[in-house]
Amino acid sequence: MPLRHWLAAFEPIADDAAVRPLRVGAEDWRRLAEDVAASGGRLLALWGQDATAGRPAVFAAYQTAAGLWIAELVCDAPAVADDPYPGLQDLYPFAGRMQRAIRDLHGLRSTDPDHRPWLRHAPGEAYEFVRVEGDGVHEIPVGPVHAGIIEPGHFRFSVVGEKVLRLEQRLGFAHKGIERRFLEFAALDGSRLAARVSGDSAVAYSWAYCIALESQWGVRIPRRAQWLRALALELERIANHLGDLGALGNDAGFAFGLTQFSRLKEQVLRATEHALGQRYAMDWVVPGGVSRELPPDAATALDRCLAEVGAESVVLRGIYEEHAGVRDRFTGTGAIAPDLAARLGLTGLAGRASGQVQDLRRDLRFPPYEELRPAIGGAVSGDVAARVAVRFDELLESCRLGRRILAQLPGGDLRVAVVAPAPAAFGVGAVEGWRGPVLVALATAAGGRIRRCHPHDPSWQNWPALEHAVIDNIVPDFPLINKSFNLSYSGHDL
Amino acid sequence: MLKTLRQIQRTGIVTEPVPAPDPTLRIRAVLEQRILGILGRALAIRMVDAGSCNGCELEVNALTNPIYNIEGLGVHFVASPRHADLLLVSGPVTTAMRDPLLRVYEATPDPKLVVAIGDCGRDGGVFGCGGPSLGAVANVIPVDVVVPGCPPSPNRLLAGILAALDASAALDVRQEGGGRAE
Numbered sequence: 146m147p148l149r150h151w152l153a154a155f156e157p158i159a160d161d162a163a164v165r166p167l168r169v170g171a172e173d174w175r176r177l178a179e180d181v182a183a184s185g186g187r188l189l190a191l192w193g194q195d196a197t198a199g200r201p202a203v204f205a206a207y208q209t210a211a212g213l214w215i216a217e218l219v220c221d222a223p224a225v226a227d228d229p230y231p232g233l234q235d236l237y238p239f240a241g242r243m244q245r246a247i248r249d250l251h252g253l254r255s256t257d258p259d260h261r262p263w264l265r266h267a268p269g270e271a272y273e274f275v276r277v278e279g280d281g282v283h284e285i286p287v288g289p290v291h292a293g294i295i296e297p298g299h300f301r302f303s304v305v306g307e308k309v310l311r312l313e314q315r316l317g318f319a320h321k322g323i324e325r326r327f328l329e330f331a332a333l334d335g336s337r338l339a340a341r342v343s344g345d346s347a348v349a350y351s352w353a354y355c356i357a358l359e360s361q362w363g364v365r366i367p368r369r370a371q372w373l374r375a376l377a378l379e380l381e382r383i384a385n386h387l388g389d390l391g392a393l394g395n396d397a398g399f400a401f402g403l404t405q406f407s408r409l410k411e412q413v414l415r416a417t418e419h420a421l422g423q424r425y426a427m428d429w430v431v432p433g434g435v436s437r438e439l440p441p442d443a444a445t446a447l448d449r450c451l452a453e454v455g456a457e458s459v460v461l462r463g464i465y466e467e468h469a470g471v472r473d474r475f476t477g478t479g480a481i482a483p484d485l486a487a488r489l490g491l492t493g494l495a496g497r498a499s500g501q502v503q504d505l506r507r508d509l510r511f512p513p514y515e516e517l518r519p520a521i522g523g524a525v526s527g528d529v530a531a532r533v534a535v536r537f538d539e540l541l542e543s544c545r546l547g548r549r550i551l552a553q554l555p556g557g558d559l560r561v562a563v564v565a566p567a568p569a570a571f572g573v574g575a576v577e578g579w580r581g582p583v584l585v586a587l588a589t590a591a592g593g594r595i596r597r598c599h600p601h602d603p604s605w606q607n608w609p610a611l612e613h614a615v616i617d618n619i620v621p622d623f624p625l626i627n628k629s630f631n632l633s634y635s636g637h638d639l
Numbered sequence: 640m641l642k643t644l645r646q647i648q649r650t651g652i653v654t655e656p657v658p659a660p661d662p663t664l665r666i667r668a669v670l671e672q673r674i675l676g677i678l679g680r681a682l683a684i685r686m687v688d689a690g691s692c693n694g695c696e697l698e699v700n701a702l703t704n705p706i707y708n709i710e711g712l713g714v715h716f717v718a719s720p721r722h723a724d725l726l727l728v729s730g731p732v733t734t735a736m737r738d739p740l741l742r743v744y745e746a747t748p749d750p751k752l753v754v755a756i757g758d759c760g761r762d763g764g765v766f767g768c769g770g771p772s773l774g775a776v777a778n779v780i781p782v783d784v785v786v787p788g789c790p791p792s793p794n795r796l797l798a799g800i801l802a803a804l805d806a807s808a809a810l811d812v813r814q815e816g817g818g819r820a821e
Contacts, residue, residue, distance in 0.1 A: 266735035292718035318735045322770035344694025407704035
């Protein structure tokens with residue numbers, strides 16, 4: 146069925162209006178998923194709710210050429226146990242884990258075969274890893290406590306000699322009940338928690354949260370606030386790319402890279418602190434706008450910093466590209482070819498490095514990006530070198546965008562007053578964070594309370610793809626491959 | 640190679656002075672004097688993320704940049720608790736990380752120090768304490784020093800780590816009647 150058929154039934158998602166999800170039955174739930182996939186659309190997020198949020202239901206957020214769509218499959222409580230809803234894993238392979246998480250958190254079961262727990266770890270309960278058998282195959286278990294300064298998670302490698310035959314991830318160690326915790330926040334205060342879903346993407350999450358809230362409450366924020374939010378988002382992208390480019394050099398045995406890039410990152414963080422009040426802008430984006438005015442000299446200082454970081458990064462890029470050892474480690478390592486990336490639904494910067502050139506800043510055209518028109522690049526080799534190249538491109542483009550925002554920053558108010566309207570409502574916000582598309586779905590209740598909030602991290606899509614990226618690589622290259630994706634545990638584990 | 644050397648030469652030394660230890664971060668008045676006697680300032684740290692949002696890890700990583708240059712102080716991060724003198728733990732501790740954290744604590748040789756970092760390591764922070772969040776690190780293992788902040792800046796982290804280390808600061812605290820009670 147062509148997608149047009151569904152368009153008639155959907156209400157398009159507008160900037161300043163609440164969203165009414167398209168309510169579908171089990172059959173249409175499947176057909177819609179098939180039609181979106183056939184039209185080249187993608188599944189952005191899949192989440193559930195139980196009776197505590199009204200009634201049990203499963204939601205899907207799709208992005209198509211026509212925009213962002215939300216579908217809701219109502220699961221009547223008595224039928225839940227013996228009548229599972231149709232799974233989507235064959236169409237969107239990453240959906241399997243989301244469905245397992247829905248079962249852990251809300252008890253709703255899909256028709257897909259894998260029902261192992263995902264986010265919920267019962268104490269003492271054994272997890273059934275897939276066993277690889279054959280001559281000389283052995284397993285290497287890693288984590289949940291990792292050797293470096295990173296988040297907790299478990300990796301099970303099946304290897305022959307040095308070669309990885311299979312990697313299986315076991316996540317959920319950072320599961321701290323964020324979705325339930327949202328219910329204890331007033332909707333106006335929820336951006337604080339949203340910012341901490343994944344600390345490295347604080348601006349992306351708090352902005353997506355605020356769009357979800359402001360759209361359903363009919364709040365129009367000042368133009369100046371939109372531009373300042375974009376400034377913070379680009380600074381977040383710059384800081385993370387700098388950090389990862391340094392760490393990637395280090396993982397390739399080139400400590401010089403770490404030293405240089407971590408120095409540049411520190412410069413950006415300090416300039417950010419001076420301008421926005423925090424090194425990591427955790428509480429900068431708030432409902433109605435942004436939290437404070439830039440100090441008088443901040444724009445000049447920030448502009449100088451971005452100019453310098455951009456220029457230094459060009460020099461460092463040249464050094465990375467000319468360094469034989471670094472090139473040898475980056476090239477061909479952890480590759481995901483474009484056709485596999487499309488099938489796996491690889492997203493964000495990793496997707497763009499494998500030929501999946503999508504970016505919400507361009508594709509959803511939300512303000513101020515429809516004016517800023519960021520250049521969205523990509524690569525096709527899909528290896529560590531491609532992800533490094535995409536990071537360099539995006540780093541330089543974000544420096545340019547940041548400087549343009551500073552030069553053309555509109556005047557006016559920073560923030561408008563936000564008052565909770567009486568009726569319950571639902572809204573969705575989606576922002577392209579540095580890692581990929583971040584989506585927040587928010588249902589508010591009368592009195593400005595949160596009825597249900599689901600923050601979605603692009604890591605859900607990319608963690609399973611990482612399992613593919615390491616196949617046939619050697620174990621010592623895993624840290625390098627892993628860092629080139631740098632996925633979030635906390636944003637995924639919730 | 641020439642470009643690399645030129646860049647190193649152009650960058651020069653960017654390391655900044657060390658912040659003073661902050662004894663007010665210490666929640667145990669009496670530290671393991673044995674540790675301080677043995678170590679002086681050479682310290683091996685094992686970082687454990689017990690369920691954080693990853694914000695604290697970003698700032699811990701910043702400690703190793705050339706500006707804070709924690710290795711220049713003789714402090715370094717190690718890959719195994721068996722090599723560690725001090726555990727740096729971010730929170731909130733999740734139910735899934737409770738046992739791994741206890742095992743790390745047990746695997747760290749005595750005498751040992753524990754520094755809990757971030758508002759979440761202190762009391763669960765924005766995530767609170769309930770359901771799968773067990774809140775403060777001190778709810779699971781004994782803690783010597785707490786460095787609050789969301790996330791705490793590298794300088795605050797350094798002040799906290801040095802507070803755990805500095806024997807003279809320990810004496811000061813005792814003379815003033817001790818830090819906060821545990």
